[in-house]
Amino acid sequence: MNFDPKDFRRALGKFPTGVTVITTRDKNGERVGVTASSFNTVSIDPALVLWSIDKGAYSLEAFSEGSHFAVNVLRNDQVELSNRFARRGEDKFAGIDVREGLGRSPLLPDTAAVFECRTWNVYEGGDHFIIVGEVLNYGYEDNASSLVFHNGRYAVPEVHPAAKSPTESLQARGFLGDYLLYLLRQTLTAYREDFYPRLSHFGITTEEWRVLTLLADGRAQAAQDIAEHVSQPVEALLETGEWLEDKGLIRIDGDRLELTEKGLGVADQLLDMAIEHERQTLACLSEEHQQTLKESLKSLHDRLR
Numbered sequence: 155m156n157f158d159p160k161d162f163r164r165a166l167g168k169f170p171t172g173v174t175v176i177t178t179r180d181k182n183g184e185r186v187g188v189t190a191s192s193f194n195t196v197s198i199d200p201a202l203v204l205w206s207i208d209k210g211a212y213s214l215e216a217f218s219e220g221s222h223f224a225v226n227v228l229r230n231d232q233v234e235l236s237n238r239f240a241r242r243g244e245d246k247f248a249g250i251d252v253r254e255g256l257g258r259s260p261l262l263p264d265t266a267a268v269f270e271c272r273t274w275n276v277y278e279g280g281d282h283f284i285i286v287g288e289v290l291n292y293g294y295e296d297n298a299s300s301l302v303f304h305n306g307r308y309a310v311p312e313v314h315p316a317a318k319s320p321t322e323s324l325q326a327r328g329f330l331g332d333y334l335l336y337l338l339r340q341t342l343t344a345y346r347e348d349f350y351p352r353l354s355h356f357g358i359t360t361e362e363w364r365v366l367t368l369l370a371d372g373r374a375q376a377a378q379d380i381a382e383h384v385s386q387p388v389e390a391l392l393e394t395g396e397w398l399e400d401k402g403l404i405r406i407d408g409d410r411l412e413l414t415e416k417g418l419g420v421a422d423q424l425l426d427m428a429i430e431h432e433r434q435t436l437a438c439l440s441e442e443h444q445q446t447l448k449e450s451l452k453s454l455h456d457r458l459r
């Protein structure tokens with residue numbers, strides 16, 4: 155089978171993962187770390203985990219020949235750390251208050267979990283090496299919410315909206331049925347499920363929709379800036395860009411992205427569709443209630459952030 159690598163990567167992106175930063179020391183004692191989403195469990199007894207490292211990575215030797223490494227599982231507010239450790243080389247640890255773990259592997263502060271490992275074995279894996287570690291020590295934060303990577307984008311884990319309506323005993327206490335967090339979550343889920351499939355009529359994915367709407371004013375923008383707005387690592391954003399370029403919707407010039415004539419037309423249609431969808435959804439409320447709803451949500455957001 156001769157796969158198109160871009161398409162293969164896109165298919166793999168359908169499998170959501172967490173995001174880790176794997177750290178160690180190189181043979182000169184320098185701190186090394188890479189962002190990796192390939193982390194996974196292998197065995198409970200003995201306690202084994204694995205991840206895979208690109209053979210082109212700057213820090214390949216430090217991991218394939220090192221005796222220890224630490225897996226730092228990122229929390230959902232640590233996107234900046236993920237982006238920082240996904241950059242090649244350079245001193246990625248500047249300004250970070252690390253602790254020293256087993257084998258002197260640097261441990262990042264405030265992560266959701268950490269697994270300190272002795273390298274158990276390194277296996278050949280095509281353009282990657284598969285590194286299996288024996289977990290010698292671990293820790294985790296009970297209420298931490300972990301960062302997720304899905305469809306090339308950072309995401310947050312959400313409890314699946316329960317299909318059943320709240321039980322009578324909880325409803326009687328005004329809980330769930332009338333509880334704000336429940337109402338917000340159910341409404342957001344239902345709104346998304348109603349809206350996003352409409353993008354398919356335009357042959358557009360949700361990742362592409364976000365990029366198109368950001369560029370809709372016609373100005374060229376730097377990939378780095380767009381990536382921050384759409385919550386994608388720059389490499390993943392550039393991949394979304396290439397898909398849009400293949401469809402003739404954007405032009406990529408160096409590190410800048412810009413809509414083509416065709417792209418401007420599609421972005422306009424998408425924005426019109428989104429506004430019309432919102433109008434129809436809110437039609438069950440009076441004009442005054444619609445205004446109150448939006449203003450209340452904005453005030454609440456200001457209060458909480």
Ligand SMILES: Cc1cc2nc3c(=O)[nH]c(=O)nc-3n(C[C@H](O)[C@H](O)[C@H](O)COP(=O)(O)O)c2cc1C
Pocket residue numbers: 173187188189190191192193205206207208210211212213214236237239240241242243244303387
């Ligand atoms: C979300 C995300 C997940 C990644 N997962 C991996 C991975 O599992 N293995 C890998 O080798 N690189 C992965 N990368 C890319 C590396 O972090 C990137 O190539 C980094 O530059 C490697 O650092 P180095 O070249 O300094 O060794 C990932 C990047 C991101 C943004």
